[in-house]
Every structure is written in structure tokens, then in C-alpha cells.
Amino acid sequence: MPKINPKHYASAFLDVLKEGLSEGGALQGLFQTLRARGDLGRRLEILTAVEREAVQRSGGRLVRAEFAHALGISERKEFLESWGKNDRVAMSVSPELVAGLKILIDGETELDLSLHAKLDKVLTI
Numbered sequence: 001m002p003k004i005n006p007k008h009y010a011s012a013f014l015d016v017l018k019e020g021l022s023e024g025g026a027l028q029g030l031f032q033t034l035r036a037r038g039d040l041g042r043r044l045e046i047l048t049a050v051e052r053e054a055v056q057r058s059g060g061r062l063v064r065a066e067f068a069h070a071l072g073i074s075e076r077k078e079f080l081e082s083w084g085k086n087d088r089v090a091m092s093v094s095p096e097l098v099a100g101l102k103i104l105i106d107g108e109t110e111l112d113l114s115l116h117a118k119l120d121k122v123l124t125i
Contacts (some may be wrong), residue, residue, distance in 0.1 A: 003042075006048070006049035007053065009039075014050065023125035029045075055086070056106070060087040061087045061106050062088050062106050063104070064082060064090050064103070065101060066102045067097070068094065068098060098114070100117070101113050
């Protein structure tokens with residue numbers, strides 16, 4: 001059986017919600033379909049596509065930010081306020097970053113302000 005693109009699963013799931021089916025009912029139907037099509041192992045990829053599609057439909061962006069160290073309360077608040085109200089922002093600490101941060105927007109656009117990236121740039125000139 002050919003695999004269905006996660007974007008298609010996401011679109012179908014959100015369309016069913018839009019038609020009025022409860023979230024629980026829609027999730028149950030999604031997981032039944034994934035199980036029947038042998039795609040249950042891809043559920044995290046598919047749920048990420050659902051999240052991305054839902055945010056984009058609301059006019060927002062899906063933002064994943066990795067920091068070298070935990071932010072203080074005021075830094076965290078300032079960072080979150082720098083994004084739009086429809087953006088979904090997830091922040092995490094990444095131990096492999098010595099300094100700086102990485103930001104991934106909609107799973108495609110990456111802004112790498114890590115020390116490693118800066119050193120690579122300097123050393124390749």
C-alpha cells in the first residue's frame with residue numbers, strides 16, 4: 001500500500017475538525033487509519049505535520065528555538081513576545097550548543113546563531 005504524505009493526513013484531519021467532529025473523535029479516526037495503512041510508526045511525523053498545518057491555517061508560523069542555556073524569566077518573555085500571536089513557539093536547551101541559539105521556522109528556514117556556526121564561517125574564509 002503506498003504511503004500517504006503527512007501533509008495529506010494533516011489536511012484531512014483538520015478538515016474533519018472543521019466539519020465539527022470532536023478532537024477526540026478525529027484523533028481516534030486518524031489513529032485507526034494510521035494502523036490500517038501501516039503508518040502508525042510515522043505518527044510523530046504526521047502529528048508534527050498536523051501542528052504545522054494548523055498553525056499555518058491560523059496565519060502563524062511554527063517556531064522551534066534551541067538555546068545554549070536556559071533563559072531567565074524576562075529573557076523568555078521578551079523572546080516569546082517577539083513573535084506573532086498566531087505563531088507557536090517551542091523553546092528548548094540544547095547541550096551541544098556551547099553558545100548562541102538556533103531557530104527553525106516552519107521546519108524549513110533555519111537561523112543558526114550558534115558559536116559553532118560562527119567559528120565555521122570564520123575558519124572557512
